[in-house]
Amino acid sequence: MGSKNIYERFIWFDHGVRSGKYPNATSLSGQFEVSVKTAQRDIEFMRDRLTCPLLYDKTSKGYYYEDDTFSLPMVYLSSEELASLLIARKFLQDISGGYIGKELSAIIEKITTILKRHVAEESLIDNALSFQLIKYSPAPEEIFKAVLESCLKMRSLSFTYRSLTRDGKTIRTVDPYHLLNYMGTWHLIAYCHLRHALRNFVFGRMADLKVLENTFTIPKSFNIQEHLQSAFGIYKGLPTKEVALRFSPQQARWIIGQVWHKDQKIKVNKDGSLDLSFPVASFREVMMEILKHGSSVEVIRPKALSDLIKEEAQKILQIYKV
Known part of the structure; x- marks a missing residue:
């Protein structure tokens, strides 16, 4: 409620300035029944944080x-929110490998405009952080637009599918x-009319x-x-089995900080090795x-998985003729 009231005062003051009414701390104070000190802090916030080009006559x-062309931001963004926007902007760019649709381009353009208003150097926006995927499938x-439309409008979708x-x-x-981006690849989780079951x-x-x-x-019974x-x-929606792996002491230093599954x-x-178990x-x-971990990991159970690794x-x- 406090933030809402503050921004309401910003909007009122901005309208007064645009109307040529020359509002001040006293008029702002009287309009919203706040102290003159609070009103003056609001004006200073607008000038210093919202970059309003306010001058006193x-x-x-x-x-x-x-500058009478100045436009007050419709929403004030804190430094934390700006950081989140910056991360979102970079993520949208990097996860696509340079490709983004027209709609995403428009969103990024708007985000960039907001960021530039608050960041001293434009280069900070692109150089602050990045995401790097070893492999991805843009x-x-x-396809993205059709799948997203059918998902949001809850309308069935037909397509030709090539099995792996x-x-x-x-x-x-x-x-x-549901649309899921898993490890850089987009997936659609949907009920298949052909298989009469949930498919990916x-x-x-x-x-x-x-x-x-x-x-x-x-269905109400479905929880994403x-x-x-x-x-x-x-791979989801099938009966699960518990897998247990043992990592070498050296590899354990990397694995101990990783989350492979929430129920792991x-x-x-004692020798520094690490046992990790989770459902698959x-x-x-x-x-x-x-x-991927080579000789630094051993399958403890189940035997069926151990046999597959041996094969x-x-x-x-x-291949290497050893």
Whole structure:
């Protein structure tokens, strides 16, 4: 309520200045029943923090704008909020690998305008921070727009989908529930009419999208946060198994500060090694994560996953003719 009242005073004072009424601390104080000291602090805040070009006219005993083209920001942003905007701006740019749609470009342009008003040097905006993804899959604009429209308007979506594991394509009709950017790749979580179940679709394998007229409702039993946190990685909605890994003492220094899953369990052993356990719905992604750590990790359980890692290791040896 306090912030709302303060900004109401800013708007009133700005209108008075624009109308040529030469408002001052006394008139502001009387209008809102605050002390003259409080009113004067408001005026100083407008001048120093909101960069209002206020000048005092001794003859009229009030304030006017040195630049009559100045526009009072519709929303005041604190330094913390500005930092959040800066992060959002960079994230939108970097996660797309340089590509962003027209709508996102417009948003970034507005954010940049706000930031420039408050940051002393323009270069600080782009040089302060960045995001770097080892790999990512930018979503084509037409796909992103169609999926987002169907999701927000709760209208079914049809498209041709190319499977990753099987050759050929299928025509899918889905009810979009949620858009997810996972590790730089856009996914659609939706109810599939063909499979009669919840499925995950990768934007890059979708084509010939069409937003349909028929609408849908998301079941009350569906909770997106519970769904996303149900298991490690991108594979969700399937029965889970607990995976237990043991990392070498050297690798443990890196792993101990990482969160692989909200329900993970960590145990540091006497020799400095670290045991990490968490639920998974599919071995496919966790296998890639394990192989990334090479000989610094061992699968403790389940045996089925350990056997898969052994088979993959044998295939690697064959490639290098060892």
